[in-house]
Amino acid sequence: METPFRRLHHICIVVRDIERAVRFYESVGIGPWQDYPPLSQYTFDPPDHDGLLNLKYKFVGLGDMQLQMVEPGEGDSPQRRFLEERGEGVFHLGFLVDDVAAATDSAGQLGLPPWLTGRREDSSGFTFFETAESAGVHLEIRQSPRGK
Numbered sequence: 001m002e003t004p005f006r007r008l009h010h011i012c013i014v015v016r017d018i019e020r021a022v023r024f025y026e027s028v029g030i031g032p033w034q035d036y037p038p039l040s041q042y043t044f045d046p047p048d049h050d051g052l053l054n055l056k057y058k059f060v061g062l063g064d065m066q067l068q069m070v071e072p073g074e075g076d077s078p079q080r081r082f083l084e085e086r087g088e089g090v091f092h093l094g095f096l097v098d099d100v101a102a103a104t105d106s107a108g109q110l111g112l113p114p115w116l117t118g119r120r121e122d123s124s125g126f127t128f129f130e131t132a133e134s135a136g137v138h139l140e141i142r143q144s145p146r147g148k
Contacts, residue, residue, distance in 0.1 A: 002106050004107055008094075041120050043118070107141065114129065
């Protein structure tokens with residue numbers, strides 16, 4: 001059976017203070033860090049996570065992959081709940097796919113229904129799967145915007 005979990009794109013860590021963490025990483029030569037584009041570019045399903053738009057993301061390229069950090073802002077979000085329940089740590093592994101809708105269907109055939117999706121106007125975006133209980137982290141698939 002085909003799996004969408006073949007091309008690791010990034011590892012994402014939840015932190016309490018993203019600026020403090022960036023300073024540390026840059027002090028050991030990991031940088032420069034960039035701000036992730038605004039999450040307002042996505043339509044979320046389910047849309048009831050009021051804190052999603054308040055997440056602060058940064059990323060750095062490391063060879064063929066990225067290291068991402070996220071600091072939860074005001075409001076409820078899965079990342080906020082993770083931080084409160086578990087503390088800082090790896091929240092998800094992100095995998096690159098060519099077609100996020102088809103890959104979401106493939107994951108469903110593996111017994112992984114979508115837990116949270118975000119789509120841009122061009123239908124690219126991401127899907128999270130609730131795998132933390134089984135895998136220790138969430139698995140995510142992502143499709144970059146067309147032309148990138």
